[in-house]
Amino acid sequence: MGDGNGTVIIGAGPAGLTAAYELLRHGEPVRVYEADDVVGGISRTVERDGWRFDIGGHRFFTKVSRVEDFWHEILPDEDFLLRPRMSRIYYRGALYDYPLNAGNALRNLGLREALRCVGSYGRARLRPPKDQSHFEGWVSARFGWRLYSIFFKTYTEKVWGMPADQLQADWAAQRIKNLSLSTAVLNALLPRRNRKDVTSLIEEFQYPKHGPGMMWERCTEEVEKRGGTVRTNTWVTEVHRNPARRRATAVTVVDAGGERTEPADHVISSMPISALVRAMRPEAPPEVRAAADDLRYRDFLTVALVVPEEFSFPDNWIYVHDPAAKVGRIQNFGSWSPYLVKDGRTCLGLEYFVFEDDEMWRTPDADLVAFATAELERLGLVRPGCVEAGYVVRMPKAYPVYDERYQHNVDVIRGWLAREVPNVHPVGRNGMHRYNNADHSMLTAMLAAENIAHGAGHDVWTVNVEQDYHEQRTPSRHGTGRDAPVMPARR
Helix, strand or coil, X not given: CCCCCCEEEECXXXXXXXXXXXXXXXXXXXXXXXXXXXXXXXXXXXXXXXEEEECCCCCECCCCHHHHHHHHHHCCHHHEEXXXXXXXXXECXXXXXXXXXXXXXXXXXXXXXXXXXXXXXXXXXXXXXXXXXXXXXXXXXXXXXXXXXXXXXXXXXXXXXXXXXXXXXXXXXXXXXXCCHHHXXXXXXXXXXXXXXXXXXXXXXXXXXXXXXXXXXXXXXXXXXXXXXXECCCEEEEEEEECCCCEEEEEEEEECCEEEEEECXXXXXXXXXXXXXXXXXXXXXXXXXXXXXXXXXXEXXXXXXXXXHHHCCCCCEEEECCCCCCCCEEEEHHHHCHHHCCCCEEEEEEEEEECCCCHHHHCCHHHHXXXXXXXXXXXXXXXXXXCCXXXXXXXXXXXXCEECCHHHHHHHHHHHHHHHCCCEEECCHHHHCCECCHHHHHHHHHXXXXXXXXXXXXXXXXXXXXHHHCCCCCCCCCCCECCCCEECCCC
16 A cells, blocks of 8 residues: 555546545545535536536436445435436427337428438438448438438537537447337337337436435535545646656645645546646656647536426427527426426526537626527427526536547557556546446446555456447447547547
């Protein structure tokens, strides 16, 4: 072990707090530093004026039994609700079942548009697009251009912020494997209970009644009760290493009281791996810093609008495929939990996918509330004038971007960390630059804790989404986390 200084954990999201709890379970001392003023990372619950918002929507569903056990160790069963899963697609004034149901889709499209879609599908089968190396070509070859443009193009471009003909096709192949039109028609005709083959269709999920942040607030209390410390509004600005010993030895933290250096036997990092590299003292070599600087992120903001309960809908969220609106998804927080909203009202969270420095990110809150209100009214989901209040929540670095160089960049950083500072342990979504769900982020933290406490020798980078996690799919490349498209890199 080390000199009795214990482990410093950077970040108090699901990965950081899980690591702290697990290390304390093994009798190892921990100190957690979180730059934000709340715990939970992207799994936080934001509270404003008594309304609670879940950033991105967190369905508590996992096939990892250790994670399931952890959730129930932290929160008693009565704090979990069992919620029905439901989401639909909004397109030109109609709501379509998701996953697609042929009968419902044909009724909504109307006979003329349905025939056009069938004709477009026929043309694509006879004369498929020549270039199927990108998302647009691959999907339109299998569904026809019209269905592609309704059900795939707009939403995908909103989420990732680039034209679909620049996204690589292997992601589409993973996401949409076996989802052919014939399968969709067959599924529409078969009774629902025979649809176990498409495993993303969990019918119900668990949900902490006051939102996912409740889990991490309670976990923080447990960490402190067991002798760990969790400090918010505290930045780790430097990670000091001894090149001769090939160890990290301390971190510099900055809070309202100023700057200090804290010794550490181990460092668990859930902050963006690019920031971890930039914090190294002495500096990492130029090629490692260049790899870190080349990693990109997609950012996210939610505009939460309070409306009368009559404008509630049963879905957890609705995907907005309408090209006329900028909003990508609309959460109904009342459908997640009645405890998130107030009597007689619900709160709709309009989600916008942005880049941190773009115009929308910089728009003042009041203007964003007005903009989102206008979109909600234009989509016909509420009556004009019924929005009573609005709140804006910005979430930087919500999604690590997988561009064509990201894997190389991560490999360079990983290799250097393993050689030069093997007692620095990256965990979690941003810590590993992997589009993990919370349960897999937590599992990386559990394994890192066992490595520190027992020298277990787990390779946390092999934690992966098993095949049957989402829709049926081809095996993903080794250890890439959840599906995300590979995008062109900046030149």
